[in-house]
Amino acid sequence: MGQAIIAVLGLILAKLILDVVKENISSSKKTSSPGPIIDLGDTWVDLSEISSRQRESLLSKEEILLFQMLDSILVNSNYQVFPKVRLADLLTPNPNIPNRAEYKRRLRERVVDLLIVEKQNLKPLLLILTKGWQNKKAEPDQLSIQSIETAGLRYLIIKLDDLPSSSSLLKKLREAGLNI
Secondary structure, three states: OHHHHHHHHHHHHHHHHHHHHHHHHHHHHHHOOOOOOOOOOOOOOOHHHOOOOOOOOOOOHHHHHHHHHHHHHHOOOOEEEEEEEEHHHOOOOOOOOOOHHHHHHHHHHOEEEEEEEEOOOOOEEEEEEEEEOOOOEOOOOHHHHHHHHHOOOEEEEEEHHHOOOHHHHHHHHHHOOOOO
16 A cells, blocks of 8 residues: 555656646746847849939829819918828727728828828828829729728818819818818
């Protein structure tokens, strides 16, 4: 009977030693360094071969005309117009949506052609999306429209190849809720 008690105590001791070893192994894995961080940011291209040139303008000729019309309409108002604002600067995806990271990436790729904000606090009020002009600019995409609508932002779509007159544009801005 004494041998049975020694055998049971031996098994218990072996189990305790095994548990301690397993705990040490798992804790050392948690605290070990993952290794050096390697920045691959610019390795996709030979930087000595980079060549850029400045664009003639931030906007096309038609977009400049629209911007100037808006700017002159808003000159003595509480509003300001800005060109080329990323949707990611205007919208934040809800944290619990599926594929949130991909959605955020796609928002960073999309741009609002013109944005009207309150001067005092730069609150976005009206987004201007353009389309047309000799088939160079397609319709605003559904992701942009759906994102803008679910955020509760107001927007106008203006054809660049058929720009409204200043009075017609003023009417559209008022219908969109601007107090001009």
